[in-house]
Amino acid sequence: MENEKKIPYKIYLEESEMPTTWYNLRADMVNKPAPLLNPGTGQPMTAEELGGVFCEELVKQELDNDTKFYPIPQEIRDFYKMYRPSPLVRAYCLEEKLQTPAKIYYKFEGNNTSGSHKLNSAIAQAYYAKKQGLKGVTTETGAGQWGTALSMACAYLGLDCKVFMVKVSYEQKPFRREVMRTYGADVTPSPSDKTQVGRKILAEFPGTTGSLGCAISEAVEVAVTNPGYRYVLGSVLNQVLLHQSVIGLETKAALDKYGIKPDMIIGCAGGGSNLGGLIAPFMGEKLRGEADYEVIAVEPASCPSLTRGKYAYDFCDTGRICPLAKMYTLGCGFIPSANHAGGLRYHGMSSILSQLYDDGFMEAVSVEQTSVFAAARLFARTEGILPAPESSHAIRVAIDEAERCRESGKEETIVFGLTGTGYFDMVAYQKFNDGEMSDYIPTDEELAKSFATLPEMN
């Protein structure tokens, strides 16, 4: 207890203690994640095939299951210093409020203008594009966190940035759009008449408000048809989890500094970029048999890829133009309900996390939207941070576990990832504050229908 008091509210690493390498969890996995397949041939995608869409160095990182540590280039480390290390916060006030013997910590990734952890990979991807001598990058964005992060990284490096923003978001989230424009990005509502695929969709469905799948298709088309451009993606891919390992490495360094060993690590999971990054070094220890941790992925009950999905090869996009990935998926034709955690509305899950889950190294739970917002509000009032709806999924389960500790009297140490802030999600909060938010759980029949959209090869 004496020792206990010495842990500050916020543990900040010194600049000299920040990670100098990313950690590639795949190097420690016995069962490697399944390779991406070419949908035409059914064969693993080659570096050459991927190189038409992605930067060379990123293709290398994507395919490399063996190199354990990647040095972080000095330029990226310098950029990280502008907003990292992020604090590991001891949730003293939340513990007090819950009257729990559990010790709760959260790694807060929201203290930067993009509002989330997405910036960790955005700067890396933009850096390699710049280094390759490219003019710019293209991407899609739904909720807008990834598009904002990429805009910031490109502005810093003087790289052109073309963002296709799902039309309904473009119209309903004008502030997100303006942040991107302030950073100099070219933001186009999708579907647009700038691309062949966009014009085709507009002709077929004149009134459509767009979808992530369509925005991906447009972004990829622009990347492959414009010399000097490549496409970048903010989650799901192995390379993204590699960059996001900086979250877990910092978390572990901060815990180690105070001799703290967590019992449980909790993170929200959409495509898996945050969870994969947060757990990386801990999971590495677990895979190597050096330590044991309970690892929990939290997903929305409305989009339950791990808890109710199938482990199968599937398209990464609803437009069915991207490579096939083996993952827990609800089927690329799954249409998520209007869950407000936009960042978690993805039909699949990172191949790395899918393999780990299938091998029994981690658990998954799904939670309902209104209980997530109740946790978010309690957290905001107690810890002084208004969390993003995505992050609040992890908060919900952390609170549930802390309450379980109160009942059992166990002094467990809980670490969770607080991926971002909710400043651009106030429409959702308003619905919750007004009692107008509802839950939605897909029926077995609905899931059966979306499973039918899985490619035939399975």
Place this chain on the structure above:
Amino acid sequence: MENEKKIPYKIYLEESEMPTTWYNLRADMVNKPAPLLNPGTGQPMTAEELGGVFCEELVKQELDNDTKFYPIPQEIRDFYKMYRPSPLVRAYCLEEKLQTPAKIYYKFEGNNTSGSHKLNSAIAQAYYAKKQGLKGVTTETGAGQWGTALSMACAYLGLDCKVFMVKVSYEQKPFRREVMRTYGADVTPSPSDKTQVGRKILAEFPGTTGSLGCAISEAVEVAVTNPGYRYVLGSVLNQVLLHQSVIGLETKAALDKYGIKPDMIIGCAGGGSNLGGLIAPFMGEKLRGEADYEVIAVEPASCPSLTRGKYAYDFCDTGRICPLAKMYTLGCGFIPSANHAGGLRYHGMSSILSQLYDDGFMEAVSVEQTSVFAAARLFARTEGILPAPESSHAIRVAIDEAERCRESGKEETIVFGLTGTGYFDMVAYQKFNDGEMSDYIPTDEELAKSFATLPEMN
């Protein structure tokens, strides 16, 4: 230069290095700020008179020109630990971009959900209200930063919080309103039918969208007519500058840690809460003859209270119900143009800062809106933080000074206050991005008209 490299991008104090007292700059002033006057009698407001509106301890702090240090109660220090110490950032990237030999530092107060420094005084005022056994507090808010900060503090302490929000803001800034509601505040668009003064105004001007002056009147009426309630204010008052001294104390401690002595300290100034807090310990040294610093207040050209105002007794509110304060003022009838820096649209200036300015201890400059947003955008792209329009006034002048250093080759050390983030100000950024923002400078004739609204006693 060797030593130079050792200064990190962000200087964070240890928890043990955080200030344990607030510093009362008035104790070191030879010419004390003029007292508040009772508008009815023309006599200085007594503690008893002020006690009907403000909490007892805060009245004591307001009137105390002598006590140099106030211990910060442990409960407030614990709350501060949730979001403080705030970082003192070395703007390496901005220096590089400007190719200036100047060394630029900024104290960033925006890393909390209220988005600004306002929380430093909100928690103090709420704490004393709670300690006095009150049920709740009332206040007004325009731009919404103060209302958000107070809502957060009240939620933390379990205190009722009634916010009167200028109707036009309530309607145009629904997200700010929702943050306050998420923190449990009762937010009423003003003018409302909840108060006598509100009903009177509504009857006279049925279509009015409200004003800060009217919102103050409603908040004060509710405080004085409801047992267990007091009114609180987020700027201008001596007590607020006392609490905000935590900004300057942390800044000075961080600079001292690395042996850095600033040549120049720059802050934006509306009511003066940020600038007064930031400069406090530096100004103290200057007043005591121990050191010299150039201190610059930056105000909008559209609301130039220091640079074009009169030093006179004036009402603190446009409704003319509050006490009279001696300050640099444009006249309480001054109606600021639609400048987007809502937090700087105040006709007067803190009595402490007004006295210091009148005595020649600080300078003031005014800057135009479009040049402020140009600086904001450059800063966002270079330093990765999207600043509030208010804060960007200080950025503008810091850049101007750094460019002057580039011309002269002088290696000056510039410190400025970055009071907050602009996430809720994207409508203004949009106007700027679209080239639709214009400047406005009141004519001498317009100012003569508003000076005519000064009380007759002057």
